[in-house]
Every structure is written in structure tokens, then in C-alpha cells.
Amino acid sequence: MSDAPGSTPAAQRIEELASHVTEVADGLCRYLDASPSPFHAVDSAARLLTAQGFTEVAETHPTPTAPGSYVVRRGGSLIAWSTAHLDEGAAAHTPYRVVGAHTDSPNLRVKPHPDWARAGWQMLGVEIYGGALTNSWLDRDLGLSGRVAVRDASAPGGVGQRLWRCDDPILRVSQLAIHLDRTVRSEGLQLNDQQHLAPHWGLGAGVDRTFRDWLAEQVQVAPHDLLAFDAMTHDLTPARRIGRDGELLASARLDNLATSYAGVLALLHAVAEPAQQPWVPVIALFDHEEVGSTSERGAQSTFLPAWLERIVLAAGGTREDYWRALAGTVIASGDMAHATHPNYAERHEPQHQIRMNGGPVLKVNNNLRYATDSLGAATFQMACEQAGVPMQTFVTRTDLPCGSTVGPMTSALTGATTVDFGAPVLSMHSTREICGTLDQAGYAAALAAFLAPATT
Incomplete structure (x- = not known):
């Protein structure tokens, strides 16, 4: 993976992450094995974040007013954000860059x-x-x-x-x-x-x-x-690399803990970047996506909108500032994507074949089962370019129904530009799924670039 045109030090560090295929794959395996339930997935994510300086806060306590990096959980859901890079006098209406994923699996x-x-x-x-x-x-x-x-x-x-x-x-x-x-x-x-x-x-x-x-x-x-x-x-079978050359990773719960882990890595790298960013990076890991997200901690709940507003108010802003922040916000909704199955190639859209280890996948559905529109698609494409990773595009066959994600509902709740994306996987919703090891490094790199996009 080579430097994209106009590469910055941030992009070079993101690319360095993408080159550490074994490191990212091994970290994902550890995360998967430590997370048999959504509650454990949130606990594992919180531990990774607090080990790197994030402070855990309780929902019943006041929202921190000092710039910093914070994490809050609600059952099997988690939100983490950082304002550490913002000056004390930063505008309260600073928009967000949000990576969304889910922690539950069938x-x-x-x-x-x-x-x-x-x-x-x-x-x-x-x-x-x-x-x-x-x-x-x-x-x-x-x-x-x-x-x-x-x-x-x-x-x-x-x-x-x-x-x-x-x-x-x-x-x-x-x-x-x-x-x-x-x-x-x-x-x-x-x-x-x-x-x-x-x-x-x-x-x-x-x-x-x-x-x-x-x-x-x-x-x-x-x-x-x-x-x-x-x-x-x-x-009980542990996550492990498989295949002739170890280019695949097999595990339970790849859908969607692979995205949850990539989001955590991306946020940690975005926070580690010292350059001033005119966005607040956020990850939101939701429970209950697999059953419709209608719960107190699902993507259709007030969990994300409430905390985005609390962050604005803690910075001295008003509800007007909150709506201004949302107007400039972009949400990337991450869920795993169907790689083209070699034994069932006819079940896939002929002009949109998805290759394992072929890069992150933009997900498009004109009936809004995915929230992607042209602005969101362009934003995600630019993140992939900045990270130096290829991008693929998924569209389901016209004669087959399309699944959905947390994207449409978070888009509707916030009014923010939203893009749906994923990483290729086979055997989705099986007890045992497989993905590409190279894809996991590229996935985290693209999300890091999305959360901390180059400003030059």
C-alpha cells in the first residue's frame, strides 16, 4: 500500500498500521476470543481505550467539561470520543466524525x-x-x-x-x-x-x-x-488464521466485532495524531442491531444523539450549537459485507464482485437499506485514498432483498450525512465466519483516515 497523493505524516502513520497485517490480525483474534457476548465486547473495547488514556465516565455523572478522551457504556453498547486536540476556546458547534458498528451477533x-x-x-x-x-x-x-x-x-x-x-x-x-x-x-x-x-x-x-x-x-x-x-x-473454537498462506481469519462473531475492533484502533490512532482537526472523533458500538435496534441501547435509541448533545453542552454550547454540529457531521456506519462466494457466484451482482483482501467495501442501496448517498460515498472514498487502501463497492442483486445496518436509523435520528461500508466476509451469520487478514489492517487504516481526515 503506497502513499496517496498529498500524503501527510498522519497518512503515513495510517499506512504503517495497514502494513502491520499480523499485528492487527492477532489483535483482532484476541478481541474476538475475549468477547463472547455484547457485554464482554464492550468491556474489551473499554479496556483497550482506557489502557491508552481514555477516561470512563458514568451516564449518571456530569459530562466532563475539560478537553480529553472519554468512554461511556450502556449495557452492551459503548460510545467513545476525544476533544483532547481542541483548544480551550474551540467552537461548541464543532462537528463530529462518527464510526458506528454493533456488538451483537446471532x-x-x-x-x-x-x-x-x-x-x-x-x-x-x-x-x-x-x-x-x-x-x-x-x-x-x-x-x-x-x-x-x-x-x-x-x-x-x-x-x-x-x-x-x-x-x-x-x-x-x-x-x-x-x-x-x-x-x-x-x-x-x-x-x-x-x-x-x-x-x-x-x-x-x-x-x-x-x-x-x-x-x-x-x-x-x-x-x-x-x-x-x-x-x-x-x-468454543478460538479465532485463528487459516488458509494455505494464512491470508484468511476464521472466527465466531466477525459480524460485527471486526468493525468494532477496527473502530477502536481507528479512534486510538486519530487521538494519537497531534495535528489540529476541526472534528470530534467518535465511535458508537451498538447492541441489538441483529434484532432491529429498538431498545434503550440500540441504534434507534437516544444513546448516540443524547451524548452528542451532552458533549456540546459540556463545551458551553447551546441546543442551537448542537444542531449546527450535526449539520457538519459525517457518520460512517460499519457492518461486514458479502464477499463473492466461489460456490454461489450467481447470487452476487455481476458488476459488483467483492474480493477478499480487496479492500474496504462501500455499500450502496437506492432503496435506503443502506444510508450511502453520493456525498457520503465521496467522503469514504477520500478516506480510503488518504489511507492508501483500495475501495470496493457492493450492490445486492436487483432480484434479491437487501439487508440493512445501523446507518439508516442513525442518519434519520441525527440528520447527518451517513455512509455505509464494511469488510468482506463469507458465511455471514454462521457460527464460524471468515474474512481476509489484509482487509483488517486496511479496514482500520481507512477508518483512522475517516476520523482524522487530512486537511491539506
Whole structure:
């Protein structure tokens, strides 16, 4: 990857990041393995940011007024920003550059009363979260992770929260042997979500030890002090580089933790750049994208708009300044993009083939399933040029429905110019997805250039 015309020291540092393919890929693997749930993904991101000088703030506390770098979380969502590069007298209506992504992935989530037994097996009741490729959850060693609410007299309202994870292979959804269903080869696998996807985790004719009892032991509280839980399954195979030359990376949750990690790296590099930037760099990692984003911490919530306004007000601005800031803001909505599948090439738009390790992907849909318009597209193209990375463009086939992202909803909530983009991936929504290792370095480099664009 060579210097773009008019390269600046910032662009040279961004390009240096892009050349560190192994470093970025290994860092992504560590992030993926540390983040089996959205709550863990946010915790991992916050740790990366605070290790580099970001200060974590609580939503119930006043917004910091001093220039600096800050991070705030709300459950499985996170917003981080930096005003450290701005002078004390900087305009309160300084616009934002925002990278958006999401922390949740399709999986199997434990029901509130999950315990039952059948044919001598101890079973757990689960609900499918998001558009999972359910066949990919069969015959895998599965762990559990999430968040619990516990009785805690020292916490607000007497309710405390704890993250937990169990990486022991305690769950499995076993597939029916072909001898008992000969039609599977001719008619394909037919799964009933209620009947065929319940994992087993022990033997016994009745329920003698409930999930709640087991979970209370995991978090070391008495069963009556375990008030509620958000519990979900995760594949135990670690993230790793694969392929003949190691040019691919396989993992669970690449959609969309690869973008979350690239956004964190981009923000850290934008903050490390000492040059004055007439923008406030922000990353927003949302939960619940896979189920529509309508929640207190999803992209359709007030989480992002409220914090963008709080930043303006903390700088001494008014609501007028807030709307002025939004008018100059650009949002880059990141989600993984479909690489052209070699076994199903006919399912892709012929004039918009997406190559693995071919660079970040601009996502376009004229029916606004993606928020990209010409201004947003041009902004992202210039970021790729500054970073010295190639850019690809994705359009779905006209005769196929198009997925969506957090882009359209954040665009509607803020009125900001928005562009949708991604990195190429295969097996999207499978338990195990693959992406290109080179793409991850280029992805982070392009986002760093977007958050800190060259001003000359």
C-alpha cells in the first residue's frame, strides 16, 4: 500500500498500521476470543481505550467539561470520543466524525425457565437471537456467557450487575443421524426451532439441578440472590488464521466485532495524531442491531444523539450549537459485507464482485437499506485514498432483498450525512465466519483516515 497523493505524516502513520497485517490480525483474534457476548465486547473495547488514556465516565455523572478522551457504556453498547486536540476556546458547534458498528451477533439465548428433561437427557430451552444460520450450531462444543443481575445492597436500587462466562464445553445441539432421516441428502436439513435446537448438557430422567442453581454457583452468589440473567451460547473454537498462506481469519462473531475492533484502533490512532482537526472523533458500538435496534441501547435509541448533545453542552454550547454540529457531521456506519462466494457466484451482482483482501467495501442501496448517498460515498472514498487502501463497492442483486445496518436509523435520528461500508466476509451469520487478514489492517487504516481526515 503506497502513499496517496498529498500524503501527510498522519497518512503515513495510517499506512504503517495497514502494513502491520499480523499485528492487527492477532489483535483482532484476541478481541474476538475475549468477547463472547455484547457485554464482554464492550468491556474489551473499554479496556483497550482506557489502557491508552481514555477516561470512563458514568451516564449518571456530569459530562466532563475539560478537553480529553472519554468512554461511556450502556449495557452492551459503548460510545467513545476525544476533544483532547481542541483548544480551550474551540467552537461548541464543532462537528463530529462518527464510526458506528454493533456488538451483537446471532446466537442461541437461554430462556428464563429453561430446564426440562426428555428421554433421559437434561435439556436447556433456548431462543434464537437474530438471523442465525441455525445448522451451523449443530454438533459444536458450546459455552455460555452474558450478564447477571444480583441482589446487592450497596448498588443503586439494591441490584448489582456482573459479567460472567463459562468456556467449558457444557452444551451441545446434536444432529439426527442420517440413518434416521434419509431425506436430508435429497431435501436438505429441515430444523424446527422449538424442537430441534435445544441443547443438552447432562443425563437424567428429571431436573435435579436447575440452570439458575448452576449459574448462581458460577457467579458465586446464593440462588435466591440471582435475580435475572442475560445468558447466551458461544462457540468454543478460538479465532485463528487459516488458509494455505494464512491470508484468511476464521472466527465466531466477525459480524460485527471486526468493525468494532477496527473502530477502536481507528479512534486510538486519530487521538494519537497531534495535528489540529476541526472534528470530534467518535465511535458508537451498538447492541441489538441483529434484532432491529429498538431498545434503550440500540441504534434507534437516544444513546448516540443524547451524548452528542451532552458533549456540546459540556463545551458551553447551546441546543442551537448542537444542531449546527450535526449539520457538519459525517457518520460512517460499519457492518461486514458479502464477499463473492466461489460456490454461489450467481447470487452476487455481476458488476459488483467483492474480493477478499480487496479492500474496504462501500455499500450502496437506492432503496435506503443502506444510508450511502453520493456525498457520503465521496467522503469514504477520500478516506480510503488518504489511507492508501483500495475501495470496493457492493450492490445486492436487483432480484434479491437487501439487508440493512445501523446507518439508516442513525442518519434519520441525527440528520447527518451517513455512509455505509464494511469488510468482506463469507458465511455471514454462521457460527464460524471468515474474512481476509489484509482487509483488517486496511479496514482500520481507512477508518483512522475517516476520523482524522487530512486537511491539506
